[in-house]
Amino acid sequence: MREGRPSTTAAWVAAWRGISGRAARPVVHDPIAEHLVPGGYASILRLAGRYPGVMAQVHRFADAVSLGRSRHLALRTRAIDDGTHAAIEGGARQLVIVGAGLDARAWRLPSLRDTVVWEVDHPSTQAWKRARVAELPPIARDVRFVASDFERDDMRERLAAAGHDPTAPTVFVWEGVTMYLSSAAIDLVLRGLHVCAAAGSTLLATYFEPRSSPLARTLSMVLRGVSEPVRSRFSPDEIAGQLDRHAFEVIEDAGDPEWSRRYLSIAQPWSLERLVTARRR
Incomplete structure (x- = not known):
């Protein structure tokens, strides 16, 4: 970066x-x-x-x-959008995007009109993002930027300083991030979410599985080439166990095969990444 x-x-x-x-x-x-x-x-x-x-x-x-693999990012985005809509319809009025990058949900999702959005990310990416959206009014009620280094910072403290209410239901979106973090950093984030998330809050998190296919190896090589190597992978059982230790119960774990059937009505045997939807107990 x-x-x-x-x-x-x-x-x-x-x-x-x-x-x-x-x-x-x-x-x-x-x-x-x-x-x-x-x-x-x-x-x-x-x-x-x-x-x-x-x-x-x-x-x-x-x-x-690509044998359909070029659809992956669009399908992932749609699945997370739908999970966010469902949580908002269920009463959540806070959305925290962990590792927001160049996420645009606060500017494009009508269901966020009454929702406050916190974007948590590395200060470098965030500085670029803030300059780019300065003249773009969000659809969300408010957007608050929280600078954080996931390898070192306590996200709980950063969110509290930015006005997040840990007693109110929140949607936490953690999209395309876990694979780039160390296991210690993932645990640090989950410990923060454990404290920040009121009972009934929703977590939408994506992860890579421990595959050794030619596609997985090629993707890993490309990511190493841009200095963003894959550092963490989980099986569905491993991610469920890790979430359970932080009081999150898995509601759904889905990937490209399920999304392709749901949104395109086609069969798709491969999976690049999975999305786990979990509820805070």
């Missing part, structure tokens, strides 16, 4: 989220992405908006070449 700029993976995710909205069968729409990403990515998104027919062909080609 370069000082004053978002991480490479944060830029990739936001750019592909924006591009995914131009697919023939979009499952997610993010018009904010082009305002968040660095210049080269923003140019691609603007071109995509001007030539929708070309982008539809690009999506079809990417889908065929």
Whole structure:
């Protein structure tokens, strides 16, 4: 990560989220992405908006070449959006995005109109993000930025200082982060969430499984190449056990096969990443 700029993976995710909205069968729409990403990515998104027919062909080609894997980020985003909607409908009025990166939910989800959003992230990425959204009014009732280094800082203290109410139900989104953290950092975050989360709060967290497929090895090599190596992987049983130790009960654990059936009505045997939905006891 370069000082004053978002991480490479944060830029990739936001750019592909924006591009995914131009697919023939979009499952997610993010018009904010082009305002968040660095210049080269923003140019691609603007071109995509001007030539929708070309982008539809690009999506079809990417889908065929990747055997459907190019849909992953859009499916992951949609699954987390739906989990967030469900928690808000259940009465939560606080959303904490752990490792927010270039997340745009506070600017694109209508269900957050009455919700206060806290974005927790590394100060470098956050400085870039704050400059980019300065002129973009959020849909959420309020957005508060909380600078934190997950390897060292106590997130509980940072959130409290930013006005988070630990006695009120909260949605915690932890998307695309755990794989880059050490086991000690993951435990530190979970200890913070244990204290910050009122009973009934919802945690939506993604994780990599301990696979050794050619795709998993290639992805690990790419991430090492951009200085963001994979540091943690879990089986569904391992993640459930770790969450249970911090008073979170797993409600659902799903991945690309389930999301493909749910949102596209197609069968998909592979899985790149899983999303665990857990409830604070």
